[in-house]
Amino acid sequence: MSNRQDDPALNDWFKTHGITEVECLVSDLTGILKGKIMPANKYLNGGRPRLPDSIFIQTVTGGYPDDEDIRFWNPAERDMELVPDPRAVYPVPWAEDPTAQIIHDCYYLTGEPVELSPRHVLKRVLDLYEARGWQAVVAPEVEFYLVKTNTDSDYPLEPPIGRSGRQESSRQSFSIDAVNEFDPLFEEMYDYCEAMDLDLDTLIHEEGAGQMEVNFQHGDPLMLADQVVMFKRTLRETALRHGMYATFMAKPMANEPGSSMHIHQSLLDIESGRNLFAGDDDQPSRLFHHFLGGLQQYLPAAMLFFAPNVNSYRRLMRGESSGSAPVNVEWGLDNRTVGLRVPVSSPEGTRVENRLAGADANPYLVMAASLACGYLGMLSQIEPRPPMVGSAWSGGDKLPDDIGPALNRLHDCKPLADLLGERFTNSYLAVKRAEHKAYFQVISSWEREHLLLRV
Numbered sequence: 001m002s003n004r005q006d007d008p009a010l011n012d013w014f015k016t017h018g019i020t021e022v023e024c025l026v027s028d029l030t031g032i033l034k035g036k037i038m039p040a041n042k043y044l045n046g047g048r049p050r051l052p053d054s055i056f057i058q059t060v061t062g063g064y065p066d067d068e069d070i071r072f073w074n075p076a077e078r079d080m081e082l083v084p085d086p087r088a089v090y091p092v093p094w095a096e097d098p099t100a101q102i103i104h105d106c107y108y109l110t111g112e113p114v115e116l117s118p119r120h121v122l123k124r125v126l127d128l129y130e131a132r133g134w135q136a137v138v139a140p141e142v143e144f145y146l147v148k149t150n151t152d153s154d155y156p157l158e159p160p161i162g163r164s165g166r167q168e169s170s171r172q173s174f175s176i177d178a179v180n181e182f183d184p185l186f187e188e189m190y191d192y193c194e195a196m197d198l199d200l201d202t203l204i205h206e207e208g209a210g211q212m213e214v215n216f217q218h219g220d221p222l223m224l225a226d227q228v229v230m231f232k233r234t235l236r237e238t239a240l241r242h243g244m245y246a247t248f249m250a251k252p253m254a255n256e257p258g259s260s261m262h263i264h265q266s267l268l269d270i271e272s273g274r275n276l277f278a279g280d281d282d283q284p285s286r287l288f289h290h291f292l293g294g295l296q297q298y299l300p301a302a303m304l305f306f307a308p309n310v311n312s313y314r315r316l317m318r319g320e321s322s323g324s325a326p327v328n329v330e331w332g333l334d335n336r337t338v339g340l341r342v343p344v345s346s347p348e349g350t351r352v353e354n355r356l357a358g359a360d361a362n363p364y365l366v367m368a369a370s371l372a373c374g375y376l377g378m379l380s381q382i383e384p385r386p387p388m389v390g391s392a393w394s395g396g397d398k399l400p401d402d403i404g405p406a407l408n409r410l411h412d413c414k415p416l417a418d419l420l421g422e423r424f425t426n427s428y429l430a431v432k433r434a435e436h437k438a439y440f441q442v443i444s445s446w447e448r449e450h451l452l453l454r455v
């Protein structure tokens with residue numbers, strides 16, 4: 001465990017930025033940031049923030065799973081200590097008092113890491129790569145919607161009003177002027193991201209009304225998962241300051257496409273820095289094919305990490321408003337109708353884009369699960385099916401199309417549970433089962449409309 005008092009760099013950074021307060025952050029299983037605020041001087045003088053480990057098994061509704069196993073192993077909450085990662089220290093650019101936001105790892109007071117922490121799960125997978133001399137590289141792309149503020153959950157969301165005073169009424173795919181409608185918001189977003197050193201690459205208007213996408217520069221998965229959670233927080237805050245909501249729901253509006261979190265993945269040899277997915281003769285390597293084979297075999301079982309909410313599966317339904325959301329795990333060269341797109345690139349740029357995840361997913365778990373599936377493929381030398389040419393919408397190996405089947409698939413996949421951690425996987429399943437149950441207990445207006453007086 002690192003000792004903050006021995007970290008002169010952190011002390012210096014606090015001094016340079018005149019930090020007076022610290023937000024100590026941890027992502028829970030659902031991707032929600034939990035944490036504590038502390039005075040900076042107390043933090044630097046050995047004040048070690050603590051939280052109970054039960055924060056990890058909270059559902060998005062704030063409740064806990066009614067699950068015997070979880071009650072059994074967690075009869076009382078265990079305290080854990082939050083240890084900062086010096087690579088995940090950011091200023092809070094919108095705070096009035098100079099404030100730091102720091103992502104932490106969690107350790108029990110006895111010293112062992114808390115295996116329920118999604119950041120720990122990703123580190124666990126990355127360690128397996130490192131042990132083989134491999135460094136995984138990722139580049140996330142995150143879509144989101146700007147919408148009018150809305151405090152009535154029974155009322156559908158509406159596209160936002162831009163600088164011109166007009167509401168985005170139809171899809172403005174790729175229109176620069178439509179992005180400019182929100183210039184003041186995006187300028188502030190870029191300023192904040194720059195202050196935080198978030199490596200944003202491009203911003204583009206996506207297919208939906210008020211839907212945008214940002215791309216991140218490629219790099220280390222742990223750092224990029226940190227950046228995605230920080231970005232989501234930053235954008236939500238920026239939008240609020242401009243009188244709008246930014247939402248990362250997978251399918252916020254029935255008649256508009258959903259929002260994804262695509263992850264480009266490649267593999268470096270740690271020693272030489274060479275891309276191991278590039279083979280001889282300008283062809284992708286055997287290892288690349290085995291990585292693809294692993295994704296094809298295991299992604300359906302890992303779907304609960306890519307589509308973690310009931311709402312996530314609405315994004316993946318075929319139809320008018322589905323945009324280019326994938327419905328299978330076929331692969332193809334520059335083919336956007338498959339779950340696994342291999343972009344056209346130079347040999348050094350050989351990579352696969354996993355297009356399954358929604359923007360609502362937890363980036364630590366998306367990266368951990370995707371890399372775990374590829375790892376299993378490389379270990380067992382799994383051959384992928386032949387690539388798809390042309391539209392794959394109606395064919396291919398189907399993915400779970402609802403949260404119930406996704407829960408069952410993960411529950412039945414021992415190799416993934418072994419890789420990600422058994423206690424973690426069981427807790428994740430329990431949390432997601434509890435959310436599914438809570439959702440199922442709500443009687444919707446659709447049911448009242450169509451069933452009340454008819455059946």
Ligand SMILES: NC(=O)CC[C@H](N)C(=O)O
Binds near residue numbers: 143257
């Ligand atoms: N840029 C795209 O390919 C669109 C992706 C689509 N919005 C999805 O949800 O998957």
